Amino acid sequence: MINYLIRRLGTTLITVLVLSYTIFAIVQIPPGDAVDRQVRLRQTQGDVVTREEIETLRAQYGLDRPILVRYYQWIRGFLVGDLGRSTSGRRVNDLIAERLPQTVALAVAGLIITYAIGIPVGIYSATHQYSAGDYIANSISFIGMSVPGFLIGIILLYLFYKWFGLSIGGFFSVEYKSAPWSWARLQDLINHLWVPLFVVAVGSTGGLIRTMRATLLDELSKQYVMTARAKGVPMRKLLLKYPVRLALNPIIASIGHIFPYLLSGQVVIAIVLNLPVLGPLLNTALTNEDIALSSSILLIQSLLAVFGTVVSDVLLAVLDPRIRFERGAH
Amino acid sequence: MIPQPQVRHDQAPVTESDLLLQVRDLRTYFRLDEGMLKAVDGISFNVYRNRVLGMVGESGCGKSVTAQSILQIVPKPGVVQGEMLWHRDGQTVDIGGLDPESEEMRAIRGNEIAMIFQEPMTAFSPVHTVGNQLMEAYFVHGKLDEAEARARAVELLDLVGIPAADRRVDEYTFQLSGGMRQRAMIAMAMMNRPRMLIADEPTTALDVTIQAQILRLIRRLQAETGAAVLFISHNLGAVANLANDVAVMYRGKIVEFGTVRQVLKNPQHPYTVALLQSIPGFGYRRGDRLQSIRGSVGVPIDPPDECPFRGRCDRFDPALCGGSMPASVEVEPGHQVACVLYEARS
Numbered sequence: 184m185i186n187y188l189i190r191r192l193g194t195t196l197i198t199v200l201v202l203s204y205t206i207f208a209i210v211q212i213p214p215g216d217a218v219d220r221q222v223r224l225r226q227t228q229g230d231v232v233t234r235e236e237i238e239t240l241r242a243q244y245g246l247d248r249p250i251l252v253r254y255y256q257w258i259r260g261f262l263v264g265d266l267g268r269s270t271s272g273r274r275v276n277d278l279i280a281e282r283l284p285q286t287v288a289l290a291v292a293g294l295i296i297t298y299a300i301g302i303p304v305g306i307y308s309a310t311h312q313y314s315a316g317d318y319i320a321n322s323i324s325f326i327g328m329s330v331p332g333f334l335i336g337i338i339l340l341y342l343f344y345k346w347f348g349l350s351i352g353g354f355f356s357v358e359y360k361s362a363p364w365s366w367a368r369l370q371d372l373i374n375h376l377w378v379p380l381f382v383v384a385v386g387s388t389g390g391l392i393r394t395m396r397a398t399l400l401d402e403l404s405k406q407y408v409m410t411a412r413a414k415g416v417p418m419r420k421l422l423l424k425y426p427v428r429l430a431l432n433p434i435i436a437s438i439g440h441i442f443p444y445l446l447s448g449q450v451v452i453a454i455v456l457n458l459p460v461l462g463p464l465l466n467t468a469l470t471n472e473d474i475a476l477s478s479s480i481l482l483i484q485s486l487l488a489v490f491g492t493v494v495s496d497v498l499l500a501v502l503d504p505r506i507r508f509e510r511g512a513h
Numbered sequence: 514m515i516p517q518p519q520v521r522h523d524q525a526p527v528t529e530s531d532l533l534l535q536v537r538d539l540r541t542y543f544r545l546d547e548g549m550l551k552a553v554d555g556i557s558f559n560v561y562r563n564r565v566l567g568m569v570g571e572s573g574c575g576k577s578v579t580a581q582s583i584l585q586i587v588p589k590p591g592v593v594q595g596e597m598l599w600h601r602d603g604q605t606v607d608i609g610g611l612d613p614e615s616e617e618m619r620a621i622r623g624n625e626i627a628m629i630f631q632e633p634m635t636a637f638s639p640v641h642t643v644g645n646q647l648m649e650a651y652f653v654h655g656k657l658d659e660a661e662a663r664a665r666a667v668e669l670l671d672l673v674g675i676p677a678a679d680r681r682v683d684e685y686t687f688q689l690s691g692g693m694r695q696r697a698m699i700a701m702a703m704m705n706r707p708r709m710l711i712a713d714e715p716t717t718a719l720d721v722t723i724q725a726q727i728l729r730l731i732r733r734l735q736a737e738t739g740a741a742v743l744f745i746s747h748n749l750g751a752v753a754n755l756a757n758d759v760a761v762m763y764r765g766k767i768v769e770f771g772t773v774r775q776v777l778k779n780p781q782h783p784y785t786v787a788l789l790q791s792i793p794g795f796g797y798r799r800g801d802r803l804q805s806i807r808g809s810v811g812v813p814i815d816p817p818d819e820c821p822f823r824g825r826c827d828r829f830d831p832a833l834c835g836g837s838m839p840a841s842v843e844v845e846p847g848h849q850v851a852c853v854l855y856e857a858r859s
C-alpha cells in the first residue's frame with residue numbers, strides 16, 4: 184500500500200510537469216501575442232507605434248526570451264506564489280484569489296450532490312428494474328444528460344424572474360455583493376447557490392444514475408450474489424455488502440473525471456448565470472491572449488483535476504484489495 | 514396443462530426414515546418476451562440421507578435450475594411450482610410453498626441445505642476475505658460468537674485440505690488457486706453442518722488432477738457427515754464414482770432414473786445411450802467410435818407436449834413417437850424410463 188502510494192505520487196509529479204509545460208506552450212500557439220493586440224488597438228486609434236516601442240513592450244512582458252526560459256520563470260513564480268501580471272495590469276494572484284474559492288466550492292458541492300442523488304437513485308433503479316420508479320429515474324437522468332446545463336440555466340432564470348420577480352444570477356444579491364461576511368450574507372449565498380448547483384450537477388447526476396444502474400444490474404447477475412443468497416443472507420443485507428459495494432468501485436474511479444468535468448463544465452453556465460468563478464475569467468483571458476492569466480488558470484484547474492484523480496485512485500486502492508495487491512506487490 | 518408422467522421411486526433400497534427431501538412435480542418456468550421457458554418441467558425425485566443422487570444431462574437441460582429451485586434462489590423472472598417436502602426430526606416443511614424471502618426459507622438455506630457452485634472463480638466476492646465469507650454463513654444463522662466462527666472457519670479450511678488455514682482465512686479468494694478456492698467453497702458449505710449438500714458441477718471448471726482431489730474430498734465429507742448429496746455433473750465418470758442413484762435430465766424432464774449400475778451399465782433411454790456413447794471410457798457398446806449427439810438441446814420455450822428428444826433420437830419412429838410426452842415406465846425394480854419404446858411394450 185505504501186509502495187503504491189509512493190509510486191502514485193511519483194507519476195503524479197511527472198504528469199503535473201508535462202501538463203504544465205503543455206499548457207504553457209499551447210496557450211502561446213495562436214499567432215500574435217498581447218503586444219500585437221495592444222499595438223493594433225493603438226493603431227486603430229490613429230497612433231503610430233515604432234519598432235523600438237514594440238521591442239520595449241515585448242521585453243517588458245518578457246516575450247523576447249526563449250520559451251523554455253519563460254516557462255522556467257513562470258513555473259518558479261508559480262511555486263513561490265507569484266503568478267505574474269495580467270495584461271489588464273492587475274496581479275494574477277489577486278484575480279484568481281477572488282474566484283478560486285467559489286469555483287472549488289461549486290465543483291465540490293456539485294460532486295457531493297451528484298453522488299448523494301446519483302448513487303441511491305441508481306440503486307433504486309437497478310433493484311426495481313422496469314418499475315414505474317425506474318422509468319421515471321431513467322427519463323429524468325436522460326433529460327439531465329442530454330439538455331445542456333446552460334439551457335436549463337436560462338430557463339430557470341426566466342421562470343424565476345417571471346414567477347417570483349427574482350433575479351437568481353450571481354452568487355450574491357446586490358446588497359451583499361461587497362459586504363463583509365456575516366450570517367445574513369451566508370444565507371444570501373446559500374439562496375443563490377442552489378440554482379447554479381442544480382444546473383452544474385444535473386448532467387453529471389443523470390450520467391451517474393445511469394452508470395450506477397448499469398453497473399449494479401451487471402453485479403446483481405454475478406455468481407457471488409447467488410452464493411450469498413444460498414448461504415441464507417437476507418436480500419437487503421446482501422445487496423449492500425456485495426453488489427453495491429462492487430458497483431461502487433467504478434463509480435469511485437469516476438471521481439477522477441467527474442470532478443474536472445464539474446470544474447470546466449462551468450464556463451458556459453457561469454457566463455449565463457453570471458457566476459464569479461474561474462471559467463468566465465479564463466474565457467476572457469484566452470480571447471485577450473493574456474498568457475500569464477490563462478496559463479495560470481489552466482494550470483490550477485489541471486492541478487485540481489489531477490488531485491481528484493489521485494483521491495479517487497487512493498480511495499479505490501483502499502476499497503479494492505485486488506488493486507492494492509496487484510499494484511503494491513512489486 | 515400438459516399431463517405429467519408419474520415418476521415413482523418406492524423401491525429405493527433405503528428406509529423411509531432416511532427420506533430427507535421429496536420433490537413432486539417440480540416446475541420452474543421463466544416468463545420471457547419470447548414465451549414461457551420451461552427450464553424444469555414436472556420432475557419428481559427423492560433425496561435420502563447418507564446417499565448421493567447424481568444428476569446428469571447436457572448443458573441447458575435444467576440441472577442448475579433444479580438446484581436453485583430447491584433453495585428457492587431462482588433468479589427473476591423464474592417462478593417455482595410444485596411440492597418439495599423437507600423432512601426434519603419428525604417435522605415436514607413444504608419448501609415449494611415457502612416465500613423465497615421468508616425467514617423460514619432463509620433458515621433452511623445454507624444451514625440445512627448448502628450448495629457448492631461450479632465457478633469457484635466468480636462464486637466468491639473478490640473484495641471480502643475468505644474468512645469473512647465463511648463466517649458470514651455462520652452469523653446469518655444466528656450464531657454470533659466471533660471467535661467461535663473464526664475457529665470453525667479455520668477448522669473447516671484445514672479439514673478440506675487448505676494448508677496454513679489460519680493464515681489463508683485472512684486472504685482474499687483471488688490469492689488462492691482454482692482448486693483451493695473450490696475447497697474453500699466446500700468449507701463454506703459445511704459451516705453449519707448441513708443435512709443436504711447440493712454440488713452443481715463442482716469440478717467442471719478445474720483441471721483433471723484437481724477434479725479427482727475435489728471428488729475425493731466430497732466423498733469423504735459425505736461419508737463422515739452422513740449428509741445427503743445432490744451431485745450435478747456432466748462428467749459421467751465422476752457420477753459413476755460418487756453417486757448411488759442417477760437421474761438423467763433432458764430439456765427440463767427426468768427421462769431415466771435408477772441406481773448407478775442400472776443407468777450407466779444398462780441404459781434404456783436413447784438419450785442416456787447417446788450420452789454414454791459420447792463420453793470416452795463409457796462406450797456402451799465396446800469398440801464403437803465415440804459419437805457426439807447430433808443437434809443440440811435447444812431452449813424449451815413453449816415446448817409442445819411430445820418427447821423432447823424426438824428430434825435428435827436415433828430410434829425415432831414416426832409411427833410410435835407422434836403422441837404426447839411418454840409416461841415413465843418401470844423397466845426393472847427402481848429403474849424408470851420415459852420413452853415410448855417401453856411404454857408400448859408394457
Ligand SMILES: Nc1ncnc2c1ncn2[C@@H]1O[C@H](COP(=O)(O)OP(=O)(O)O)[C@@H](O)[C@H]1O
Pocket residue numbers: 543550551552570571572573574575576577578579588589590591811812813
Ligand atoms: N435466470 C434464467 N433466466 C432465463 N432462463 C434461464 C435462467 N437460468 C436458466 N435458464 C434456462 O433454463 C434452461 C436450463 O438451464 P440450466 O438449469 O442452467 O441448465 P444446466 O444446468 O442443465 O446446464 C436453459 O435453457 C437456460 O437457458
Ligand SMILES: [Mg+2]
Pocket residue numbers: 573576577578713714
Ligand atoms: Mg448448470
